[in-house]
Amino acid sequence: MAAQKSAQSPQRSLRRNAPDAARRSERSRRAIYDAALALVSEVGYPRTTIEGIAARAGVGKQTIYRWWPSKADVLLEAFLDLSDQASELVAGPGGERQDDIPDTGDLAADLKLVLRATVDELLNPKFEAPWRALAAEGLVNEQIGTEFVAKLLEPSLQLYVRRLRAAQEQGAVRPGVDPRIALELFVAPLAQRWLQRTGPLSYEYTDTLVDYALHGIAPR
Amino acid sequence: MAAQKSAQSPQRSLRRNAPDAARRSERSRRAIYDAALALVSEVGYPRTTIEGIAARAGVGKQTIYRWWPSKADVLLEAFLDLSDQASELVAGPGGERQDDIPDTGDLAADLKLVLRATVDELLNPKFEAPWRALAAEGLVNEQIGTEFVAKLLEPSLQLYVRRLRAAQEQGAVRPGVDPRIALELFVAPLAQRWLQRTGPLSYEYTDTLVDYALHGIAPR
C-alpha cells in the first residue's frame, strides 16, 4: 500500500462513493448545462426531467446522478455558469470584474442607471425561465433557496451596500440608515413586480422607485 | 345548424362534461381541503400527491379530478377557504369585514400597526407551508400566479391604496405619489425577506420600513 496516510482509497470518505473529480468529463458537464437550460426554457421547469436532460445532452442518466443530487441543483449550477459567462463578456477577458456601482457623486442617477441595467437583464429571454424556476424552487426548498440567494443575489446586493455606504459618507444618505434595508426599498418591489407579473418593467417605474426611496412619500 | 342557444343539457357546454354542482358533496370538498393543507405542511408541496390527498381525505381520486384541474388549484382553493375562515373569526359572524385600515390621522402609526399584524400572520405555522407553495407555483405557472395575486394579495393591497389616498387628501403624502407603487416600498421588502428567508421578521424591521418609506433615506 502506497503512502496514503488514511483509508484504502484516496479521498473517498467525504461522501459515500464520492466520484473522482479528476477524471470527470468536461464535455458532458457542458452538454448537461446546455440541455438543462434549453429544456427549462422550452418546456418549463416542471416538465423538465432528468431523463430528458440526459437524452438531450447525449449523456447517460448515471452521469447526472453521479454529480448532482437533484434537478434543481443541476439547474442552479447551469445558471451560475451562464451568469459567469455573461459577466465575463461585460468585463474584459483580462479579468477585472464589474465589482462596483459607479460613483458619480449623484446617488439617484447612479442607482437609476444600475436598475435600468437590471431591468434589461430581467427581460433577457435567455434568463427568464431558469431564473423563475430557481426562485420558485428556492421558496419551497430551503437548501436551494439559501444557495440561490448566497451565490446569485448576494453578490449584487453587496454592490448596493457599498454604494450606499459611500453615499452615507458623502452625506447623501442619512447617517442612521441601514444600507442593507435601504436597498430593499427599490430592489424588492422590482423583483416582486417581475416575479408576480403585476406590472410592466419600465425605466420609468424603476426611476420612480429610486425617487420614492430616496425622498420618501411624505411631504418634505 | 340547429340553433340551440342552450344545448341539450343544462350548463353542460361550459366545459366538456361539466359535472352537476348541485349534487356535489360538501363533505368530500371539506375533507379534500383539510387533507391538502395538512399534507403540504407535513411532507412539503412537491411530495404532496393527488393520490395522497385522496387517500387522506377518504375520497376517490376521480372526485378530485372531477372538480379541480391540478393539485395547485386544489391547494389554492383550500387556502382561500382557510383565509376566509380566519378573517371571519376576526370580524364578527354578523359579517362586517375588516375592510379598511384604521385612520387615526397618524399614517406612520397606522401602517406600522397593520404591518405588525401581517408579520404575525406570516409567522403562523398553519399558513406558512401552503402560502410558500402557492407563491412558488405562481412564479412558474402563470394561471395560478394570476389567480393567487388577484384573490389573495390584491384585496389586502387595496386596503393600503385606500389608506394612502386618504393620507394624500390629508396632506400626509405628497400629491404626485402613486399609492400603488408607494405601498410596495414596505410590502415588497417584507414579503421578500420572508419568502427568501434572508432575515428575521420583527416589528422593529417593519417599523423601519415604514419610516424609510415615508421619509426616504436621503437627508431631509
Added chain:
DNA sequence: ACCGTCAGGCGAGACGCCGCGTCTTGTCAA
C-alpha cells in the same frame, strides 16, 4: 520521454416503483 496497465467515468438502457390521469364498477342519495 515513453508506453503499458487499469481504475473508474462514460453512454446506453433494463429494472422495480410510484404517481399520473383515465376508466370501470357497484353503491347511495338527491
Added chain:
DNA sequence: TTGACAAGACGCGGCGTCTCGCCTGACGGT
C-alpha cells in the same frame, strides 16, 4: 332515475438504481 361517490385497475412515463462494455486519463516502470 340520475349522477356523484369510494374504490381501485390500467397503461404510461419519470424516478433512482443497477449492470454492461467501451474508452480515457492518471500513474508507474523502464
